[in-house]
Amino acid sequence: MDGQTVLLRARVQTSRAQGNKMVFLNLRQRIDSVQALLTVTPEKVSKQMVKWAASLQDESIVLVEGVVKKSPEIIKSATVGDVELHLSQIHLIAGLEGRLPFTVEDAARPDTEIETNEEVQYKRVLLDTRLNNRVIDLRTQTNQAIFKLQHGIGHFFRDYLDAQGFIEIHSPKLQGAATESGASVFKVSYFKGSAFLAQSPQLAKQMAIAADFERVYEIGPVFRAEDSNTHRHMTEFIGLDLEMAIEEHYHEVMELLDSLFKHMFASLRETYKNEIDTVRRQFPADDFKWREGPEGTLRINFRQAVDFLVEDGVPREVLDDINTENEKRLGRIIKAKYDTDYFIIDKFPMELRPFYTMPDPEDPTVTNSYDFFMRGEEILSGAQRIHDPTLLAEKMRSKGVEPESMAFYVDAFKMGCPPHGGGGIGLERVLMLFLKLNNIRRASLFPRDPKRLEP
């Protein structure tokens, strides 16, 4: 575009006067930035104009007109490094009131640069400060890129499932009864009574299968009233849920989910190369690895996962369940053994799964259920569900849930329901682990946790 005149709206990331006749501006639009310069000329640009431009506060929004010029050398401070803009006009569209809590430049700097640079003492912007001023924090090129990938995950999820004959449903988040288990639900004042916030669309999507929808998915908020203050828990997150009728074996569902993930991973890598590189500059990470060849995704049974951990030195007595720490350890073992960041554990024990999980017909101590993992953290939990109302009622009672308390759910199976299964994916977890952001709050636009309800 060398020589062309352009008109554009952008943020002033920085402005720097050079003498009293010239000012350099770093102009930013989402994940890109370009260097612009305004120089006093007899016809168009006055001294006052240059002075005014040099005094523009960082983060002001301006409308500029200028000519694109090939730059004699690559400009390292801008993402578009091979050209610069020679401005003829500049107008203020929106200024600032008050001071910025931190600069976008400071917010975008990788920790490694802060730690290793001995000449400059950079300001480190803490996560809490960022989240308190999320609107500024989100302006970094890193965050602009992160949320493009978030958009991409939802897009590829739907695209894949649409092509497989699924339809999107929207199930209510307001529930008449506390669902799935007595604990961990938020209570809502509902006119003269109470309601509860759905902790997943589990019941509704199974009822959609009983209602003949065959294959359904939902993207929507799920609510967890757990007082967990960890790097990977939020009280509200986005669930990517699906449920489908089974023809012969629950591995039909597991295989569809596996293909779905591989489609999402490959599409992200292809479509968002630039964005992934942008995030890497602030959050260095190895490429996310999965097995793409004919050998297929690594699948192991729960028992085998336990054996791997025992071989690695974990006492078998503590492995009735695999806790977060051992999950990560397992991830490292598998990465070393099989060179993959993505794998499936099948056949979880009955006592670890909710009442609606189908027991294995050949071994009733285990279930037809699976979890999927990325970089040693769980990102999907799923299973074949019980479609027989008698077995369902029995399992509910054995887990301490009265079938009568969820009559509308149990009734759905009394009216005839095909065998079915599904799973629920945490959107922010997939995003966090694909990019290795290390804290789920970075993968959520305005995160909610037990201590945070704003902004």
Next chain:
Amino acid sequence: MDGQTVLLRARVQTSRAQGNKMVFLNLRQRIDSVQALLTVTPEKVSKQMVKWAASLQDESIVLVEGVVKKSPEIIKSATVGDVELHLSQIHLIAGLEGRLPFTVEDAARPDTEIETNEEVQYKRVLLDTRLNNRVIDLRTQTNQAIFKLQHGIGHFFRDYLDAQGFIEIHSPKLQGAATESGASVFKVSYFKGSAFLAQSPQLAKQMAIAADFERVYEIGPVFRAEDSNTHRHMTEFIGLDLEMAIEEHYHEVMELLDSLFKHMFASLRETYKNEIDTVRRQFPADDFKWREGPEGTLRINFRQAVDFLVEDGVPREVLDDINTENEKRLGRIIKAKYDTDYFIIDKFPMELRPFYTMPDPEDPTVTNSYDFFMRGEEILSGAQRIHDPTLLAEKMRSKGVEPESMAFYVDAFKMGCPPHGGGGIGLERVLMLFLKLNNIRRASLFPRDPKRLEP
């Protein structure tokens, strides 16, 4: 497929024995049905098998194998009328426990047929009975078609906006403060304090614009604590929301929204012809009409809308606002005058709009805001928003909202925000009005209203 052998899973909609050697089954899959017959043959089908098949309860799920045969005459009781299946095998996949509250056939019958048929006294299934047993009700071919269209609306909404450079966001439904106005929000117990359910993603999507996302949309639940028991109100519904930066004039937003609607209407009509016809059989309606030619969508100002109503005999004194009844009347006037079911009203008075609405710079008694209508009912409300923090604070105070109570929102504009506007669409309203379903509950999978929290 004449002569081919097929294997399929389906519901038994009805079974009818003919003597003791033959049984006719109406087999249903989602919006389609086919006639099947099982006849005693020396090799394959025993008398016992035919007797068993004749005794199958309606709504049982069976797996059948059979040969497709061209039917000598069109079978009217099935949607696939030109063939029938000659079965060789039939297996029960899922039976029923107890009796159906009503049959799917009864649930699918149009009211007109019940009223005009004098020979048979059909059972009328009331809306409340349907909703109490929604899983059965949803199995009608009508409902299967309705929710395919619901899926379609979301799909076309995203498709169009993705192509226009929008990204999808997910904003939190749990809010620290009651937003937008003091009334009409649900209160949630949040650990030791309280939270509120978002009555729209308004604040979050504007903050996303202040955070440089430029063009965003969201599809998600919105919550309204109004005790409105009407045909068009629910306490939870799906909002299709968007927000975008404006370059020169707020009509950029209005025109994009208009193009979006026309894209959705045309795509629905093209993609879902069969489904629309299926719904029509139960809910007769004229085709939904909009102006597709170069003349464009009909747009009138609020003042002109009032004049139309006055000309039609409504006293001007009652027209400070246009109530539901007058909205419908206006719809009829415009349909008669311009032959369209779809139009836009622009320039609403300041006192009818929320505090964040941008006043018209040329006439501060009116605003840069618009509503969109389908068949005389509002389906979108939108506007240019105030991006100047001083003006925003002033308007908040004049509407009785303390800016300090929403500091995180006002602060977003203090940090510089481009001019922007947007709108919010009610998904279920669009679906209800496009198909003329006459009650919004029919456009929601599991509707919620002040009196209904289940199923």
